[in-house]
Amino acid sequence: MTGVTEYPDEPAGPFPKPPVEFTDAEGRDVEVRAYEEGDYEDLVEMYDDFDPADRAQGLPPVGEDRIRDWLDILLTGDGYNVVAWDDGDAIGHATLVPDGEGGYELAIFVHQSHQGAGIGTRLIEGLLGHGAAGGAETVWLTVERWNKPAVSLYEKVGFETMSSESFELEMAIRLAGDSDE
Numbered sequence: 505m506t507g508v509t510e511y512p513d514e515p516a517g518p519f520p521k522p523p524v525e526f527t528d529a530e531g532r533d534v535e536v537r538a539y540e541e542g543d544y545e546d547l548v549e550m551y552d553d554f555d556p557a558d559r560a561q562g563l564p565p566v567g568e569d570r571i572r573d574w575l576d577i578l579l580t581g582d583g584y585n586v587v588a589w590d591d592g593d594a595i596g597h598a599t600l601v602p603d604g605e606g607g608y609e610l611a612i613f614v615h616q617s618h619q620g621a622g623i624g625t626r627l628i629e630g631l632l633g634h635g636a637a638g639g640a641e642t643v644w645l646t647v648e649r650w651n652k653p654a655v656s657l658y659e660k661v662g663f664e665t666m667s668s669e670s671f672e673l674e675m676a677i678r679l680a681g682d683s684d685e
Contacts (some may be wrong), residue, residue, distance in 0.1 A: 516662030517680035519633035539585035
């Protein structure tokens with residue numbers, strides 16, 4: 505993995521540190537909290553039930569063994585992970601994966617049963633707050649340019665387009681530092 509070559513000059517945030525509780529647009533009580541070891545099987549179950557039509561850039565992978573291999577990479581090491589919960593069920597996951605160059609690559613997944621209710625925004629904000637509290641300063645992502653809902657979500661929380669030369673946009677954000685919210 506390689507990160508973007510430049511980041512915005514001005515920091516965004518601060519973002520709230522998890523845990524964060526809120527009521528989504530469908531009236532469901534949702535909690536976003538940092539990943540804990542006991543969350544693993546719930547994430548496997550969420551990803552195993554993920555609609556293939558909602559996969560982007562080949563992720564999340566298909567099949568329980570491939571999901572477990574992928575999660576083992578995401579959930580170990582120096583990254584940051586948050587999980588969204590509704591009534592005891594994992595319904596979203598966002599991760600910051602170190603890129604080896606001092607930045608972090610962001611990935612977010614919200615189960616199809618909970619999309620369009622504002623959970624993605626809160627999940628990303630919680631992840632960025634968690635990362636900033638741990639010392640992360642720069643975050644980037646790639647998104648398919650025709651994925652307008654995702655692009656809008658990323659812009660809403662402060663990501664800026666740094667490169668748009670391919671079929672994917674490279675977007676980045678500079679974090680304001682530890683949040684006390």
